Amino acid sequence: MIAQTPQPPYYAVIFTALRTGINEGYEAAADLMVRLAAEQPGFLGVEHARDGLGITVSYWADEASIAAWKAQADHQLAQADGREKWYATFAIRVAKVERAYGFTSSP
């Protein structure tokens, strides 16, 4: 669902990926990574969608919390598996959210 993030500034990590055909271990690892990320200091939320292209946007308080999550041990193992097995290609963009707004329709 749409992440409930605080007022900017904060950070977004935009992970865009095309999968290989290899699914071994993927779903369990993806679920675990979402759970572990949510326990990290500075984690603000995550949004995900996939139809062919997969897009995961995670939100973080600052660059330090992004660096700590990148270095987290289980995440390091998943990153290695991702390159070896699950992803044909991916792009990661780290961006500072400067402004944000939203809309919810009247009932």
Next chain:
Amino acid sequence: MIAQTPQPPYYAVIFTALRTGINEGYEAAADLMVRLAAEQPGFLGVEHARDGLGITVSYWADEASIAAWKAQADHQLAQADGREKWYATFAIRVAKVERAYGFTSSP
């Protein structure tokens, strides 16, 4: 597919949305918006995925090109239709991409 963007810095507009059940005019407008956005000065690329949650990330050279696209006439009409018909709720986050990296598996 994954957008081929230049070296940072550049901007990302992260549009995250949940649709209503109303599809009238949506697909045609969405296709037109992608075509028109691509003609705008400063447009760098776009990525989209949806499964329940829809995520569209568009990339732009600078804040001025984002502002010009937001004010573009056909886009203004689509924004009004989006609030009236197509979207139950959405969030828009404007973020400055500070660093980026990628991976492509060996054949």
